[in-house]
Amino acid sequence: MKMTKENILKEGILEQYVLGELSATEEQAIEQLRMSDKNIASELEVIETNFEKIGLENAIAPPVGVKVNLLTKVSNSNESVEEKPNSYKFWLGIAASFAAFFLLSSIWLYSELNSVKQDFEIVNQTKEALQEDLEGLTENYNETNKWYAAISNPDTEQYILRGNIKSPEAKIVSYVNHTNKIVIVNTEKLPELDQDHDYQMWADVNGEMINMGVISKDKQLMVMNYIDNAESLNITIEPAGGNDHPTVERLISNVYLD
Template identity: 30%
Template sequence: MKDKVRDFLESDLLEKYLLEHTTVEESNQVERYIAMYPEVRDTYRELEDNLETFARLYALKTPDGLKERIQQQIRNQHTGRRRFMRFAVAASIATLFFAASSFFFWNQNQNLQQENAMVTDQIRVLEADMKEQLEDVRNQFIVLNNPGTRKYVVNGNKKARELKAIAYVNPIKKLSYINVRNLPQLPEDQCYQMWAEVNGSMVNLGILKDIEDKDKLMALPYGEKALGYITIEPKGGNVAPSVQNIVANIKY
């Protein structure tokens, strides 16, 4: 394979092109390479299939009840407007109650504004969550499909012989993920906890729970010569790793 073709495939231009994140110049280059080189064309088609699989696998669900809450807010707004019209007619007839009616209208309007603000905030939070999840899916797609990704098999020590995991590291995009395939059973008062030592700092990555999806990837902080650990800790986790209870070391 020509050096320039190999360099092109090891970059992330094909992935960016598929995800519509390329500039006009980059798009022209990708389309030119696809047309000129069969190996690039084959890789592009394979990435297309993988992306379609990822899209189906990680289809995002709207949070339970959000649609119903938004519809209820809209119904409340319509109800508020109908009340407004009824009291407006009443106010035009009964001028003695004009002041009280005006205050009622103002209060209703304030409530509607607050409800509108709540719905808007909920939509913004949902959009932010979806954006974050899509970015994570994009990074996973790159890590699993880029030829520059390195793969490390992780096995547990004698305290957890059945522990199995695979770490994926891409130094080009500075991305790291781990796929924990199997966790041996622990007593109810203990748990597995994961840690990463990056640039001299220890980072708590949280408790590893029972694995429901064996294909799920967990993001790791990227760093040069970073280290990862899985330890056995008391139920609920610990603020610092118990060195004597390390059951797996991950060098990436």
């Protein structure tokens, strides 16, 4: 490496010197230039000041245990010097103590960063779960409000379809709004059917049964098709998925509309 003044200033050699990355020969050359060249001395002073400032701004206090261990080692080094004066060993002990200090600090910092990262991931997972729960609650709230608004509407009339002898336990509450053309049924009291059959609702219009839809097995409240000019509502048991015409002999309930 050329140690001319121009190269030293342009190629970052002074920074390498401050960081201790130069060879002993190169360090000696820089020290000689520092004593003989005011520009080099001034530039070194600026670099050292900047490095010191960066170090102080980014310093992180390690756990108390690290400091205690360091002071103990320094104290032991001092006692060793008193028993057997040896300047070289003394400063070597100090250097080793600082090296251990920075090593322990780095390990501690790495551990803390990993812990923070794990905590951050847990927070994100919790946030996502809470967001899903909130969306579910909001959807349920909106759905409930929709049903309540439809059922409590002053134009909505209530009709109860009670089971006949073929299904005496059956009871269906229907809500009909001719103004908004809505039919809602509460199927909570319908007896369960096997997987091969479904309940189906029909509207009688001038003697013709018109399909209003299959009643779902997993819903207590559901909207059925509104049929104009319906004279009655009827429930039959049909093959799973529904039928294109009612099975009259399997009629379990009906009610006449006003």
